[in-house]
């Protein structure tokens with residue numbers, strides 16, 4: 008019971024959502040479950056499920072072997088950082104990896120980590136950095152589990168040189184819907200159905216990941232402020248050739264001659280010689296603590312066209328026209344939003360939708376058009392990020408492919424947001440693009456089929472390994488994945 012209480016407290020802390028937590032054993036499962044209302048990071052579309060956190064592969068297999076829930080399906084869940092409901096299952100069973108969170112081994116000579124699936128990227132950084140190893144790919148938050156990173160095949164600012172997360176995974180153990188465990192490698196089709204497969208092929212229980220060698224924990228960053236969308240795209244293309252990491256933070260409300268104006272930050276890990284003398288004693292220093300906590304409640308409507316315009320203008324004007332060689336910490340460069348715990352509350356009780364699209368190279372006019380559509384609309388995107396992707400991997404539902412990707416954040420209750428996103432879908436599809444499943448909250452199933460041409464292959468593998476449909480999520484139900 009003490010262990011269970013600890014888990015409840017831990018799970019509440021990890022997921023960032025307080026109780027009430029009701030312990031129940033209604034399904035007579037070997038592991039206790041709690042009835043929980045869950046959301047993703049955007050805090051929209053809550054649904055209630057039984058939540059279990061097995062402590063071992065055997066416990067997890069036992070849960071999968073139980074008679075399936077009468078209503079709803081079974082779905083894995085990491086740290087709940089996908090934006091909508093990929094890790095939820097209304098009325099079903101959610102398998103949290105909160106207690107499968109041990110780093111099994113770390114080969115500090117080769118940089119190979121064997122981790123349970125609930126290990127977070129932050130945990131891996133804390134363990135790896137003292138020996139000079141960093142995660143091979145980092146999304147904009149380090150509060151992501153290894154299981155979640157594989158299931159969404161996440162990308163980072165280095166996609167143009169490193170590809171997405173699964174490219175650095177040597178193998179993983181997957182508990183299939185019948186509870187059987189299989190070790191899969193990139194040579195097998197199950198690997199590439201699971202990478203980007205949003206938890207719908209089984210529960211990843213552990214993975215072997217190749218880390219990236221770094222000489223220090225600081226990043227040497229160049230910042231460029233661009234005047235418009237043409238310059239933004241030009242500089243991003245140039246920086247892809249020069250730097251390992253690059254991204255543009257764009258002013259979504261700028262119009263006319265300033266459309267698409269951005270602050271581009273690009274860099275690489277610093278060499279020991281780049282460090283000031285005072286920092287050379289501790290070249291791998293890393294402080295993962297969040298500096299600030301967001302208040303628990305924000306008034307609705309705080310993020311609106313007026314406040315976003317003020318914030319965007321101030322932030323753009325404050326950025327240097329050109330600054331070279333600035334040393335930034337991992338937190339400052341990779342995860343600026345992690346500095347404020349629960350920053351997602353700033354959007355108020357209605358939550359927010361993130362929309363991220365990809366269009367192939369050659370569709371630059373579509374990128375420009377999307378900025379025109381967004382800047383002319385009453386909706387205001389607070390965090391707007393433009394980047395170029397490199398080669399895709401073989402993930403059947405992996406999002407990245409060579410081209411431009413734009414991520415936009417909108418308060419969910421903005422009037423007219425739905426029609427705007429529908430028009431963006433149409434633009435994206437007409438240019439052979441797609442939206443990111445880890446962030447999607449509203450794309451229609453028929454539109455998704457046009458976006459992901461390998462969906463039939465994915466469905467075929469799903470039908471083979473899960474003929475009775477044990478696995479499923481609120482997302483997969485809506486999209487017929």
Ligand SMILES: Cc1cc2nc3c(=O)[nH]c(=O)nc-3n(C[C@H](O)[C@H](O)[C@H](O)COP(=O)(O)OP(=O)(O)OC[C@H]3O[C@@H](n4cnc5c(N)ncnc54)[C@H](O)[C@@H]3O)c2cc1C
Pocket residue numbers: 048082083084085086087088089090093094104124125145146147148150151152153154155156158159160161162163204205206207209210211212344445446480
């Ligand atoms: C601030 C912020 C910035 C972000 N930036 C980026 C970015 O730059 N690039 C990017 O690619 N993504 C980004 N994301 C999205 C995030 O990286 C992904 O959604 C990731 O999957 C979240 O991992 P998680 O552990 O929280 O998984 P969850 O959100 O809990 O689950 C995500 C999916 O993974 C599945 N899953 C989780 N664990 C397992 C497992 N053990 N076995 C099988 N399936 C599993 C779930 O079923 C679900 O479908 C960002 C998110 C936030 C909040």
